[in-house]
Amino acid sequence: MNEETIICPCEDVTYSDLESVLSLGAETFDDVKRFTRCGMGSCQAKACFYQVSKLISKRKQIPLSKIPYTHMRLPLRMIPLESLLGEDKEKPVKTSLSEGHANE
């Protein structure tokens, strides 16, 4: 493994990208994920979780088993947006003007 080794193939995250966030004090996979996009891609960390955890374990001197798993969210695998459509398709369109402001 060298600096350019790709750890997360979905998001092209390299070993040196991970080192950079570990040096800021990251302690979990999700800390690393938010700073680098590692694990945010189509496989949702299935490919990179183990590699990253091994690295954290080594750097922080904590057993691999103590590294929490990444926060799982629905869907477990990719699904088309339309498959989430419910039954009542006639609902009026929601907008900020009709519903009050939700803008960040």
Next chain:
Amino acid sequence: MNNQREYEVIIIGAGVVGNGIAYHLSDKKQKNILVIDKGFPLSGTSGATQAWVWVHGKKPDTYAYFTKCSAELYPELERKIGDIEYARTGGIEPFFSVEEMKEAEKMVQSQSNAGIPVELLSREEVLKKEPYFSQNVVGATYSPVDGNVNPFKLLEKYIKANRAHDVTFSFYNEVTGIDKKAGKFVVHTQKGKFTAEKLVLAGGLWTKKLGAFLNVSVPIEKVRGQIIVTEPLKPFIHHTIGGMMRQMQCGPVLIGYSMEKAGYDRRSTLDIIQETAKFGIQYYPDLAKANVVRCFSGIRVIPEDGIPILGKVPQVDQLYIAVTHSGVTLSPLIGTLMSELIMKDTTSISIKDYQISRFSKQSV
């Protein structure tokens, strides 16, 4: 972090607000700054957002103007701290009925009078700007100052700039108590005691608890927002779409509109996600076939009257507070004004509407 225990300024909270203040303080040569956070940056609200830099339509108009001042600071911030993917895309707030158009006209009028660049777009104008938008649109309000930023890069660049300015960070270190002895703040943490002349509470959702250590009541609410992330798609949403969505520079579309009071429950729920999918497709019908990669949720911190809490805390000398919704939009302005207040005891733009004292006046 080093072994130093005495600081001039301690900031509690390493999100976009706390880091923005640390950045502007250290950029103005303030020395001896410590930033403490109970977790790692981006683990709270700053890391779970669509990260719009949004101006038009905020109420009241004076607050919209305040956010415009912040949006205008982003290009300079990016020049100084590095690439944060700030994009002034322009913001489109669509409507689908004639009734809503009347509301929109009123809003455009009053915001224009307040100095916000905003206009009404016809259906044809919306579709010209956003060719893939739903043909059912009736019109939209539009402002060229709205946009978005990459919140992950924003925090990363803030932290790197702050470290280069000798700001000390202490992550994974929860504050367990605060008191004041001989004119100095004593901040008790999981990693020991720290003292400071000046203390800034910028802990987002957790600021209520921080305030309670000093008998300061911080009237804020928690409001959950749930978001759908699609697979990366070719660029086809060119603007930030008010109330609903945007496309990231690396391709995924973020969709989310929900506001729920669910305490600090950050789970995703199927009912809201289904509704979000429906609205996303109603806005951009071509999204129906796009794959969903993930959902996430974040908890907004919203002061009880909806506008920021900024400035000094009158009952405790040298105590400052900065807690607000729209932290991403406001980060550069809050950083600028709070650093002026802390170092020079004055601000270049008035923050009198945002003082925490407004809440105690109401109860009298």
